[in-house]
Amino acid sequence: MTFPSAVRRAGLIVAIAALAVTAGCAKKDEGEVQAGGVKLVEKGKLTVCTHLPYAPFQSKDAGGAVVGFDVDVMDLVAKELGVEQKIIDTPFEGIKSGQDLNTGKCDAAAAGMTITEERQKVMDFSDPYFDATQALLVKTGKAYRSLDDLRGKKVGVQAATTGRDYARKYEAEKGLQLVEFEDLAAEQQALANGQIEAAINDLPVWTEYIKEHPGGFEVTAEFDTGEQYGFSVKKDGNPELIKKINEVLAKAKQDGSYDKIYEKWIGKLPNS
Amino acid sequence: MKLRRRQRERLSLWLQYLAFVVIVGAVIVAADWGRLREAFFRVDIIQSMFPTVITVALRNTVLYTLGAFAFGLVFGTLLALMRLSRVAPYRWVATAYIELFRGLPALLVLFLVGYGIPIAFPEREIPGGVFGSIAIGLGLTAAAYMAETIRAGIQAVPKGQMEAARTLGMSHFTAMRTIIIPQAFRVVIPPLTNELILLTKDSSLAYVLGVTAQTIEVTKFGRDTLNDRVNATPLLVAGFTYLIITLPLSQVVRRLELRYAKAR
CATH class of the missing domain: 3.40.190.10 (Periplasmic binding protein-like II)
Structure with missing residues (x-):
């Protein structure tokens, strides 16, 4: 069976179009990557959204690496999960509106962010980590x-x-x-x-x-x-990670590593 | 199966229509309309944005755009004349300026004007506050583009015009001012209007300068409302607000181009 070329060409257009549509509609693989029982958007990385600069919580040091209070605390979480922390600098609006988390840009937000009622509507917060x-x-x-x-x-x-x-x-x-x-x-x-x-x-x-x-x-x-500041994850999207962050925070406050980070970045120890 | 040429063409045409309908249909069906409406079309938020989005935000957007356009037009014309000048250093300076500012992002220029000038001249202020800074910041970049457009317009005026004017005893300057430039501008009005449309959108960069409730423009107003309501509807409203200016302007460009094409 041979088709005239014009029909073939048109058929090809439809085929390509159909392909493009199916490809465009392909579902994102969510939560495929696991580490220590926690879903992550990228393998081997705890991807964290923040907005620079916000010293002493997060800023770039002379070498260009992102450092700060939040970074150190999230490093504890990453260590617990056996992964590396990867920091993404995004506008604060994206973090605050929950969209960075919703769209799977990052696993968690750590941006010296105050826990507010409005923000709680669009993301899940950890226990407070800073007054x-x-x-x-x-x-x-x-x-x-x-x-x-x-x-x-x-x-x-x-x-x-x-x-x-x-x-x-x-x-x-x-x-x-x-x-x-x-x-x-x-x-x-x-x-x-x-x-x-x-x-x-x-x-x-x-x-x-x-x-x-x-x-x-x-x-x-x-x-x-x-x-009070809190870390956040996608609303109803990653309860395991929130649990892990809370565990790490509690542990760090007990074993003195929180105090060490506090002294390093803020100075005087918290009153509690 | 043998089709005649007409039939083949018609079949091909139908298949193309079909492909179009399939693609558009698939996108519409695949989209999550419920979530989209919740995120981008909350009527209560839209209502809360009026009338401020028009009376303050749009008004400022228009003012900033016109300020930058006026600055760019005057400065751009000057640059164009310098580029065509018989004085070599003028040509060098104009060429260097145009190349430099066409290559720099408007955001950076705006930042340099907004934060650099206060550092360089701590005792002085740019007149007009935010308005002045934007008019200059965006105008500097716009001038570089407009200069090239205007230069092309001047060169498009037939040489005979200048020669005739000089023969009648006009000086080079008078001939330029009364004979050449008016004709050049008729040619460059459509591309300059396009520049105006671009500037309208560039005025959204005002946010880097820090804006108050009185000097807020459309994009910043949309983003602010997004922050307050934790919902993306304000961005949609802001987008439509820009269309109020830009759609009529592009119609004007089309009309002018048509008229110019006929006049030729």
Whole structure:
């Protein structure tokens, strides 16, 4: 049986199209890779999403390696699983909205992220691993002691952070002019340049920044928001990993490795 | 089985229609519409975005775009004239500038303007705040592209025009200003309008400068609302908001191109 060429060509188009559609619809292999009873998106790797820089929790060292408090704690988890940690730097929105986890970009998020009710709706959190407060950073010598002193002034916040949400709550009441920056580095740069009068972010982040720029900046106010950081995984997607992270956290707090990491990155030991 | 030529062609045509329908149908059937609607089409979120998305966000997007376009047009025309100048250093500078800025991502240029200038001149401020920084930051890149377009437009004006003008006693400058450039612009209006469309979308880069509730533009507004509501619907709204500007503009380009083609 021979087909005329035009028909053959058209048939070929249909065949290719059908192939393309089936290929496009092929289901992703999810949870195929296992390590220590835990599903992982990539074999031999604990893939962790974060948003850089956020020293002392995660930032790049002189050699370009990502280091920090979160990195060290997640390394404990990776070690427990017998795999290596692989860190992906993504916009904080992707982490906070849960999409990075939903789409299988990473197994867990470790980004100095506060556990909030809204975030809990879109991802599963581990037990809290860090108590954080918000703080106001100003250039040394400026007389801004509270939000009240900043009426009509430009105050920097970082997009998609709890510090930004906190400032938003008082924006109207205190007459603040909030300027949102995409990342911490831009917020710091703007404060250094005088584009903003003060900046709000997590206290440990400012402590680290002051350490690196002695004499230039000071924290003049702390806002105790009762925030706690947590690691997160895909909503209802990986209970084994959350269990493992919690086990590792509990163990680390007992055997002193948590305290060691805390001293290394934050300084003074936690009160508890 | 022997088909005649007409029949063969018709069969081929039908098979192509069929392939199209099969592909589109398969994609529609395969998509998870329930989840898509939940993630991208929450009516309550859409309602909550109005009217701010228009009165503040779209307004700023338009302002930033026009600012950058105006800056780019003036500076780009200057660069084009420099490139065609008889003074060699002008040509060198213009060529170097165009090559450099066509090769740099607009995001980097914007960042350098927004954070570099305040460091270089700590006592001064770019006039207009965020607006000024964007107009300059995006305008610098746009100028490089527009310069090449305008140069091509000027060169498209027949040589005889300049020669005739000079014969009538006009100076080179007057001939350029009153005879050549007006004709050149008629040629370059469609490509310049395309540049305007590109700038509309580039204005979304404003976020690197840090924006306030008053200076927010469409993309940042969409991303912010996404953060607040933990839902992707705002991105869809932002996308449609851009189409309000860009679709009519591309219609304008098409009309102008048609008219120009007829006039020739």
